[in-house]
Amino acid sequence: MNPPPVSPAGFWKRYVAYSIDVLLLSFVCQLVLTIVFAIMGLNDDSLVPRLLAMAADPEALDTDAALSLLTGLWPLLWRMSWISTLVYALIAGVYFVGMESSAWRASLGKRLLGLVVLDGQGQALTPWRAAARFFAAALSWLTLNLGHALAAWTPSKRALHDFVAGTRVEHANPTQTTMPAWAWAFLGLQALLLFGTVIVLSVALALWLTAVGLV
Template identity: 30%
Template sequence: MDYKPAGFWIRFVATLIDGFIVAIVGLILSYIFQDPPGDIDNSTSANTFTFIYSVVFIIYLTASKYKGTPGKLIVGIQVLSIHHEKIGIGRSIGRFFATILSGIIFYIGFIMAGFTEDKKALHDMICGTRVVYRKK
């Protein structure tokens, strides 16, 4: 089965959608965990919960039957192995941490998806994954 690689911009839109979802959850958690209520400056626990939620959200959903986060589902793309198979939790964890590497130097690792032949970002190259359009 041949899959069409997803390029930089569609992946960017998926990331924006995911960021919006995480921000909404973060706002809700900030409101719930404010101590005392109304003290916006004291939201460390909410930030911690938001970070943990983000990590679990990305890692679990990428390794799940959905093969991607809600942003990827909405725009019609998915994360697969280089052999076009669903990735496991270990590879998903590695991919999550490799995305940090992709962003360290001016996001060059992400921008690479716009210039490589098979539309792979640095974290895809490191982890043996690819982001492709879903089959209809």
């Protein structure tokens, strides 16, 4: 039996696929976290307007009030941060491991881009190997995304977690390897949103610094 043809997926295709997965996971996680925070009593909406008021007019808030606000804020943010991380890790783990070891051999994002995840011999992943790939992805994040960037540099288009887990991302149909037009449009939209966010935050920071007399 001849091995399947090797057709590694490029970096940008993988990025678009992952972006789609993250959007889906973010929506699900937000719903779950809203319920979890409500049950744990961590949805104190009064903190946001108080923080905005302090930022808008810091001189109107005395030192004791500011210290009291920050003292109550940091423990809350810490608890919300680790709970959010845990919830995302659990949901994402079930999602990626389940999807990539299924008959589809891909997450929803990868399937939309015509990609599949295979082992080193070109076979479907077992749940154990899919789990190893998911946990190995932490190494790609811990290297400040250099592990992900390997997919753009290496001839095999494999990221660091692919090397560690013995996996690779391939085109399901080796004759269809081009990026669809909608995926390029999706990339362009992300770039515009990023650029717009940087501009808005820069202007907001400049206005705030001017308001408090620091510039």
